[in-house]
Amino acid sequence: MALFWIFINGRYLLFLCVLASLARSAVIAQAPDSLLQIRQAAETSPLVNFQVYEPVLTPTGPSDEYGCVYTKLLMDHVFAFSYGKPFVGSYTPPPCDFNRVTMNLTVTSKGRQFDRLGLMYLGDIEVFRTSTAEPTSDGIVWTYIKEMEQYNVLWKTEQKLIFDLGNLVNEIYTGTFNATLTATFFTVPDSRAWSDLILPISAKQSSTNMGSAFNFPSQVAKVAYQLPQNINRAVISLSACGQAAEEFWYTNVLSSEEDTFAASTGTLSGYSPFREVQLLVDGQLAGVSWPYPVIFTGGIAPGFWRPIAGIDAFDLREHEIDITPWLPLLCDSGSHTFEIKVVGLDDDGAGDSNLSQTVGSYWVVTGKIFLFLDKAGSATTGSSPTINTPPPQISISSTITTDSTGTNKSLTYDTLVTRDLSISSTIITSSGSRNTSWTQHLSYSSSNALLDEGSAQETHQNTAGSDSSSGGYNNTYNYPLSLNSSFFVNEAGEFGLNASLSRGLTYNIFGPSVFPSGIQAFDVSSLSIFNLPGLASPALFQLPTSLPVFSGALLSTTQTGRAEYRSAGNRSYSYGTTEQDFTFKGATSDSEGEAPYELYKRYVRAEKSKVTEDSQTLTGQTLRIPRDEQEEISVVEAAFEGFSVKSMLGRGPGKTKGELAGGADGVN
16 A cells, blocks of 8 residues: 655645556567567556546535535446346435435456447436446556436436446457446535436336447437426437447548448448437427547557547537427427437439438437426416428538559548528416527538548548527537548558547537536535546545636647557557647636636646646646656557458458458458
């Protein structure tokens, strides 16, 4: 055991961690002319992986201000061979009143494994979507803290808790995921109102002890409900991410050009690099989400994401759509349908394109209907909604170059999409009549180039949008992405991949979101637990009491990096350099003339699995983080087998390394 101290604004705070003894592993012999340069790896304590995100603070103990502070174990489980075998447990509410909940997921893993998607449900309702880090032979650990008070109406009653994390363990893929999940319940003064009822848009499989996500497009993601008549406000959230052939949708090509390099490097994935998640109410478009391109910890090259995970990889962000303008229809005591679709673009090969009716396989989708109720016995009425949802404006272009033999050498293609929609109505509740509206303005641009017969790709993409409701909710967002990758395979079957990326996320929220925006954590003024991402043990922190009351949250972050992956024979390694800037601010108004208050700022840089720079400030106080003296390492693993080069990069089924090098089929 060892004691660590963290230096905060002139004071040292104590916390505890366990340090494992260090040992050296042998150098694996390798031919001097080999493409793979094996590096000596130190056998150390588990690598601490982390996602950079805004702080979530939890009071340390009971007080007059926060009532009882009660921590409850929700799950302690090992996910081994767990496809179709989720964790199923029973939740009972704590023996005290609460209005705030924070949840701690801590996972350890050791061995060889892909990244996996994990979904947590209370009954049929998805409440958390996460993914795993990829383990190493020395082991990894990560912790993520999530605010969960948006589900207070669920936490107040007994629930079946299902955590679905499908994993595969055999003689090749040896890594299990040992997960512990706890929730802490407490009370804060002046807490905001949360929804009175939450209904799932899901496959509703909890009665069979299974997860309830739809797999689109193989399943129709539709439900029907007869809603209460006394609804004052209604919001739907959408949770959707691509998997398998759709994991790297943002690098896909136009469908008419999927076979551009079929003769050389294989078939590409289609439906364009554009995706739209649609919400339909009674078959009519009610709103859309243009998804953030989440890159999981095995994405592009694993060396990018050790130890810094990709933006949102440990907590996939949901999009909310206000359907209050639909209430005069939905509160008529009849049955109404709610459906989620994912679409891309179809094209005719001559420069014309429209929204597709489907996409590749597959997307994991669910939704939630958050209902805020009026007085019991009242009935909401009003005018039928005015629906203005014209088709998006779409522009595409592409060029293929060939050599003197007619072989396709390069493909460049550009995609531009804009969309504006609005729905409005007048609703009448027990409080009287009011005008309601939901509007969205979105723009998307993507410029792609596939070079060297498809072995290299450059992607430059940007999505921007603004959503607003008459109830005061406003969300503006922007996410640029630049990604370069190239691979090569020599005659000996040795494989190399080089990649670089630059990406970002700007996400500003004002008004009544159905989710915590992050500023809620800054109304806890007692001594609190703060899990600093990247540190194995939590620290204690006390916020200043002079913070203003915030009405808006402003998040801005960027990631840049370079990474490579090498494999030869049955050995592989990946290493890289990644840095991230993160700023989180609170705003007292959405006026441009008023400067926001910087609440949290972090710059962190990692190289070859080692954090080399890390500076953080929390409400102006500097956090000086102790770091072990750790060697730069490139973890040597057995090479993944049975996967094509292009599928590793998300460029379609493609060909295996053996096929590309002229060897036997199926050899990777």
